[in-house]
Amino acid sequence: MSIIDFLTDLTNPDLAFLPKALAIAVMSSVVCGVVGCYVVLRGMAFIGDAVAHAVFPGLAIAFVVQGSLVLGGAVAGIVTALLIAVFAQHRRVREDSLIGVFFVAAFALGIVIISRAPGYAGSLQQFLFGSITGIPDRDLYTVGFTGLAILTVVFLLHKELVAVSLDREMARSVGLPVFWLDIVLYVLVTLAVVISLQTIGNILVLALLITPPAAARLLTDRLAVMMLLAPLIGGGSALVGLYLSWSYDLPVGGTVVLVATAVFLAAWLFAPRHGLLARHWRGLRTRYGRRPAVGTGTS
Template identity: 80%
Template sequence: MSIPDFLADLTNPDLAFLPKALLIAVLSSIVCGVVGCYVVLRGMAFIGDAVAHAVFPGLAVSFVLQGSLVVGGAVAGVVTAILVAVFAQNRRVKEDSVIGVFYVASFALGIVIISQAPGYAGSLQQFLFGTITGVPDEDIYTAALTGVVVLGAVMLLHQQFVTVSLDRELARAVGLRVFWLDIALYVLVTVAIVISVQTIGNILVLALLVTPAAAARLLTDRLGLMMLLAPVIGGGSATVGLYLSWSYDLPVGGTIVLVLTAAFLAAYVAAPRHGILARRWRRSSAGESPVPA
């Protein structure tokens, strides 16, 4: 399918689900791209993966009760994040162990809940791999409003998040409440993931959170520019992924993730300062420079 044909389908009233799919994909990419910068900066990829599992019981309950998936997933994720933050205060058990216990338990609870719903197999596949072409209007409105709240919170807490990410002890020394900032960041990660679950599913959602930010990290040393590049990379990849999926009848979530991965690999190879080609060129230039007598 050519790009003009794809654009024509986007404006076709009989294919109203297609522009909604593009909207939710780009919205998810923007929110995850911004929040994902903190995840990459702090090395929190495991936490992002765990949060993706934690929202599952809320999604399952919302599905059974025919409520909003965004609201249900957010409630479950936030409750689990707070439990992890509280239990992790006991230094006898490391934080990653507490995360493993609670988030795996949450995912197991979600499976048990969804197994009681009619059409269990189809519902489980929907949660695991996304249903971007079947997102209801009310979930789009909820996701848009929630996304604005998340981005607003990031703007308000940005400096504190950066300080905690770079040096937790310094943050405590200057009077920052590290515990509450950790909870705030966990909550923002949770909400970003919930918004994105319907786009690429519970299994693949970590890619939307981490991959654009990781690619942006290779392209710049400035956090502000990184937080601009990551949503652009994510939104562009989501658009290209949806186009390829629609053109060749491919799974939407998987296609978006593969495009994101291709963008990361391109940055890894060709980034101006930190790419493989740039590093090899610098080594080659240094080797060819004359040795002083």
Template identity: 75%
Template sequence: MSPLDFLSDLLDPDLAFLGKALAVAVMSSIVCGVVGTFVVLRGMAFIGDAVAHSVFPGLAIAFVVSGNLVLGGTIAGVLTAVLVAVFAQNRRVKEDSVIGVFFVGSFALGIVILAQAPGYAGSLQQFLFGSITGIPDSDLLVVGGMGLLVLLVLSAVHKELVAVSLDRESARAMGLPVFALDLVLYVLVTLAVVISVQTIGNILVLALLITPPATARLLTDRLGVMMLLSPVIGGLGALVGLYLSWAWEVPTGGTIVLVLTGGFLLAWFLAPRGLLGRRLARRRADAHTEDALAPGADDAPVPAEARA
């Protein structure tokens, strides 16, 4: 299938679900790309994974009672994020241990709850690996509104979150409410995960949160540029992944993740700060050093302009 055929299918009223799938995938990728910048900056990949699992019981409860999945996942994820932030204040137990306890417990609770619903196996697969082509119109509006809310909150506390992410102790000395900012970030990560679960599923959602920012990190050292590149990379990955999954009839969520992973590998090898880029820079530096140490290099005549 050519890209033009894919565009034609997107505009076909009989295939309206495809356009909705693309909209949700791109919105999820943009929100996760921006929020994920802070996750990568703070080395919080495990927290993102924990939040992705912590929303599972809320999704399961909403499914069993025929409620709104996004709302159910949000409530469960926010509750778990608050519990993690509170329990992590006890320094006798490290934060990653607290996170591990809660995310394993939450995921187990979700499986137990979901087992009570008819068609358990099929429902579990939908939650774990996504069901992007079956998203109702109501969820599309919820995802759009929630994504806009996340971006607005991030813009409001951007400077404070950057300060805490770079140096927590200095931020505390400056009088910033570190605990409150941690809580805000946990909640934002939760919301980003919830709106992405139906796109690529509970298992793969961490890829949207981590891979685009990690790829952007290989391309730039500037945080502002990284925050712009990350959602662009995520959005392009979602678009290409959806196109390939539609053309080849393969699972959408997994295809999007593989496209994003391929982009990361390309950046790892080809970016100026990637493997090949560093080797080329090292070779140029070695060549410059050899020229400087070559016999007679110091005795070379000084140009007239330099003498003047």
């Protein structure tokens, strides 16, 4: 399918779900790209996967009562994040251990809840792998307003979140409320994950949160540029992934992730400063560039 054909399908009233799918895919990818920068800076890749598990009971309850999946997942994720933040104040047990305990327990609770609903097998597949073709209009608005709220909080607390992400002890020493900033970051990650679940699914959502910021990290040393590149990579991956998915009848979530991964691999190889080829070239210059030229030795 050509790009012109794809654009034609986007404007076809009989395919009204397609522009909605594109809007949600791009919005969620952009938001995940921004929030994921803090996750990458803090070295908390595990948190994205854990939050995806934590929101599952909320999704299950929302499905059983025919409520909003976005709202149900957000409530469950935020409650679990608050429990993690509170229990993490006791330094006897490490934060990553608490994350493993609570978030996996939440996922198990979700499985038990949804197993009690009729027809749960198909719904479980939808939760795990995403279902972008049947998105109701209310979820489109929910994702839009939630994404705008997330970006507003990021804009207002950017310096504080960066300080906590880079050096928690230094942030605490200068008087920043580290505990509350931890909660804010957990909530932001939770909301970013929830609005992405219908696009990418529970299993693959970590890629949307981590891969674009990781690629941006390879392309620049400046945090401001990284914060701009990550959502561009995420949104572009969603756009290209949806186009390829629609053209070749591929799963949307998996295709978006593969496009984002291809961008990461390209950055890993060809990034002008931190790419593999650039580092190899610098190594060759260091190794051979300092040798004395032939014939310049003293007799």
